Amino acid sequence: METNWLDYDWSVMLPEATIAAAVLLLLVIDMLMKKEQDRRFIGLLSLFAVLAAGVAVAFGFGKEQTLILDGSYLVDDFSLVFKLLILGGTTLILLSALSQEKSKEIDYKGEFYYLLLAATLGGMVMVSSADLITLFVGLEILSIASYILVGMRKKRLESVEAAWKYVVMGSVATAFILYGMSFLYGLTGSTNLDVVAERIFEVTRGGYDSFVYLSLLLMLVGFTFKAASAPFHMWAPDVYQGAPTPVTTFLAVVSKTAAIAFILRILRNAYLPGLWSMGEWQDVVSKILIAIAVASMIIGNVVALRQTNTKRLLAYSSIAHAGYLLVPLALFASIPQFIVGNDVFFGSIVYYLLAYMLMTTGAFAVLTIIERDRQDTDIRAFAGLYRRSPWLAIAMSIFLISLAGIPITAGFFGKFYILLNAIIVRNLWVAGIMMVTTVISYYYYFGIIRQMFFRPPTESKKISIPLGLAIVIVIGVIGTIGLGIMPKWVIEFVEGLSWY
């Protein structure tokens, strides 16, 4: 049991170490610099650190899974895939933030970058932890850094108010998760997820099953807060609207990915092995998750219909997407040979997260350009975009079509794949609700497209597109269409990984 700390294979923590070193270095550099000095290189340095960490993660594939720090830190294919998604999302966000240097969107340049990196670090710790304590610490690194990021524009009332709402709601969610974890620990006497899984089996048979469900429910309350899915999604529209747009993108993409990974890890490693064999999983847990997923899809898509602010609209759309993502999560153990079927379900979750990342960052990048141009995020700001900048309008249409899930885009195939899995396990009414809500979502996505193509522009000036945002949009368009044409590529890669 006792291992010398030098004997651990520390090299597997290279990506985290890179990001942590970059955070500390940039913090010190920023402190030592004079106030009026040019801080642009801080953004470039952080971009470089994220790319370096991404390369380090990519080299980790195909190796044996490694467990370090007394079984609390697990580096396996699961965590590597999610780390790549998190780092990819952060790269796109950094690129779009870099070209906003001159605008007033973000006042405190240095802070923005190292807080963003700290939040990314928290997400990475979260996805590769195999222990409740590590999981909690990772979650809090991510959350605390994002509270500050939301309130970055502290001279703007909306930004600070959004940060306040986020910090209150987020802390309540943390309290729920911690309270749930305390019951899980009390029942199993361990914080290690493997030990927890073994003992859950025993205590569920031993008459403590109500406490097992209580701990799971408390954690699910916290999780639905963090992933912005119903029924605890109320903070999302306000916070998305008030936060600076790059931070909104971060919350919508990276935070959500980390939250999905969190719940996936807890459910799969701790609860599933103990609850599956006697059918409690299918009877109770799966039903709860389906209820959450269905509620998110319905609430997100229906309330989005009456939004006039693009950021709020995208917030409700992200609630709906959280619902779609929860469908495979809810169904992944409902077929008998669940170990065989698992890769298919994880494949659909990862594919959907990738598609969601590309189309959402792209859509927010276009929104950033519009916001710079018009100082407004109302959907009327998109009026006549096709006349003023046809390429931008076409790119935005591709992102919206993908978000709506219309063929040859990544969003279509992601939804199709989830739908197919729902039909395979014969859960037809979930598949039906998914289709109906998707059709409802066409209405509000096409509302923006209608503004861009069929409304006259209020001014005829050309729109200037900064380089960083242009790169993000191009990556987004290529990725969205490429993944839509050749989905096999990603799917085969993901399904070829070892999920256990």
Added chain:
Amino acid sequence: MPVTSYLVLAAILFCIGLYGVLTKRNAVIVLLSIELMLSAANINFVAFSKYGLYANVTGQVFSLFSIAVTAAEAAVGLAILIALYRRRGTVEMDQFHSLKG
């Protein structure tokens, strides 16, 4: 079973905290209520580490971690509240309503 009384205490604290968050108008009280909820979880951890099904010291370690982390969270919360007070000039929660849709 002695653990029951600790669990009941923690549950009561948690509920008081949640009630405070949902109903109180003063933002500082809301922050205090959140601390109550987190303390409830800590009481659970420490109680379980002594009287749990598999009693061991891990629960106390976890409670130390959570105390440190939630202190950071409270600090950030207060800082944001001060920034908000400077913009708004009040800490009444129902005055914070500029975000609507």
